[in-house]
Amino acid sequence: MNAIVGQPVGDIPRLEEIRQSTRSAHQSVDNMVMAMAPFDNRANYARFLGLQYIFHARMKPLYDAKDLNATIPGLAKRSRFDAVCRDMDDLETEHPKDRSRLAVPQVGAERIGWLYVCEGSSLGAAFLLKAAANIGLNDGFGARHLAGHADGRGKHWREFVEQLNGLTLDDDEEAAVRKGAVDGFAFFRNLVSSSQPA
Numbered sequence: 471m472n473a474i475v476g477q478p479v480g481d482i483p484r485l486e487e488i489r490q491s492t493r494s495a496h497q498s499v500d501n502m503v504m505a506m507a508p509f510d511n512r513a514n515y516a517r518f519l520g521l522q523y524i525f526h527a528r529m530k531p532l533y534d535a536k537d538l539n540a541t542i543p544g545l546a547k548r549s550r551f552d553a554v555c556r557d558m559d560d561l562e563t564e565h566p567k568d569r570s571r572l573a574v575p576q577v578g579a580e581r582i583g584w585l586y587v588c589e590g591s592s593l594g595a596a597f598l599l600k601a602a603a604n605i606g607l608n609d610g611f612g613a614r615h616l617a618g619h620a621d622g623r624g625k626h627w628r629e630f631v632e633q634l635n636g637l638t639l640d641d642d643e644e645a646a647v648r649k650g651a652v653d654g655f656a657f658f659r660n661l662v663s664s665s666q667p668a
């Protein structure tokens with residue numbers, strides 16, 4: 471994997487391909503999260519935040535991976551795990567136990583697909599941040615992890631997309647990235663369903 475920023479991949483950019491192959495997966499995660507009514511009250515939000523905590527904790531080693539930081543410069547700084555922890559501190563909620571049985575890959579190109587899922591979730595977060603205002607939360611208290619980047623949410627995302635589209639991958643790696651994205655959404659879906667109150 472060599473980073474050649476800005477190089478188009480095939481006929482359609484890699485990002486578009488991943489987006490198309492995960493469209494329905496995203497829709498179902500979106501529906502499941504909204505069904506939790508996370509912004510109806512703080513107890514529901516705390517449950518959602520617990521899922522975010524597990525997801526971002528499990529993603530952290532990918533953000534910190536040396537090889538990935540060499541091909542995606544600045545990756546480590548993109549992790550929102552610390553912001554999730556600060557939100558939990560704000561709300562004085564306990565860190566939930568990670569009971570997920572699904573593994574997050576620690577090597578290979580699949581990790582890039584997982585990173586797409588995690589980074590992309592910062593886009594939808596703009597809508598979630600607005601909704602969080604209903605329960606008195608904002609980017610300085612309780613909903614820090616939903617805030618846009620200081621450089622601008624869109625700009626920060628576009629930089630990642632450029633890096634993603636610019637990676638030189640062989641066919642197997644290309645397929646692995648798509649699999650990683652599908653698995654990343656499946657992981658989150660599994661988190662939501664396994665967190666349903668009895």
Ligand code: HEM
Pocket residue numbers: 485489496499500501503504586587588589590591592593594595597654655658
């Ligand atoms: C109720 C919860 C959610 C809502 C309402 C939501 C909504 C959205 C919206 C509106 C966008 C497009 C934003 C734009 O183009 O400016 C988006 C993008 C995205 N969201 Fe979500 N989202 C939710 C949850 C999630 C979760 C939990 C994940 C990951 C685990 C996720 C992953 C993504 C990804 C990867 C993208 C980027 C798609 C792309 O442009 O390629 N979303 N979301």
